[in-house]
Amino acid sequence: MPMLEVKDLRVVYQNGNEALKSISLSAEKGEIVAIIGRSGAGKSTLLRCINGLQRAAAGQIVLDGEVITQMSEAQLRKARRQIGFVWQEYNLIDRLPAMTNVLTGRLGYNSGIGSLVGYFNREHREIALRNLERVGLLHRANFRADRLSGGEKQRVAIARAISQQPKIILADEPVASLDPELSVQVLADLARIARELGVLTFINLHQIELAKSFCDRLIGIAQGRVVFDGAPDQLSEAMIDMIYRFDKPVVMPQHVDVPAAASILGAGV
Ligand SMILES: Nc1ncnc2c1ncn2[C@@H]1O[C@H](COP(=O)(O)OP(=O)(O)OP(=O)(O)O)[C@@H](O)[C@H]1O
Ligand SMILES: [Mg+2]
16 A cells, blocks of 8 residues: 555635546555646645645545545644644744654654643653754754754755654745755755655755656646656656746656646647
């Protein structure tokens, strides 16, 4: 059984906007997957569905045997303990130290009074410290989050996500707020750590070159459907054109939604 299975996922926003038409994919433990596609393609919507922040109109998402799309809000809150999320804008608590921010990744595992008063036992602290070390920021443990640089903030966010000991990490444009050099470093860190830990990771990325360098697999989304799913070396220039501009007929790989891609292209593929 794959770690994640998405089947015929359809999402319609309240204003009637059909953001995802029919998305199907599956992914195994330990895979590092880049989701690519032009603005508005539905990348963020897909990640938000996987962690249950956005409800599906149809279709199914199964994470490690649990059907996300059928869960109540209470069940979703519980499931989210094991879904790490990394946002473009970090989402740290500014006035708290880096260490405490990382410890919030342990909140889902804290029980009873500890969760109410924010007391974290030794085990939680050791996990948080180990993960700060993994991202090279042990020396910043006591720095307030708002005094950290952008790259440091995102590394703290990565340490927080892995402290959840997640089944999947979802990263939505994690390096879009960083300069090009830092983008490479932070993405390299994220991919290295996810590989070391064997955690399935989905990364929404605008930069194709980064996606090709750090991810095992690329999934191209256009107009709410999967139009490419393959290894970095299968992503030809023609394919990139199709994903971003859909103005050229190309030969499709077998495992993508050929009728969808053909209708997007307006070509009789
Ligand atoms: N809350 C919302 N209500 C209505 N429509 C929305 C909402 N959020 C997103 N959309 C629309 O759904 C489609 C997919 O949006 P989504 O944010 O998933 O795209 P994206 O691929 O992440 O784009 P970007 O690269 O710009 O982040 C777009 O047409 C967008 O305008
Ligand atoms: Mg987005």
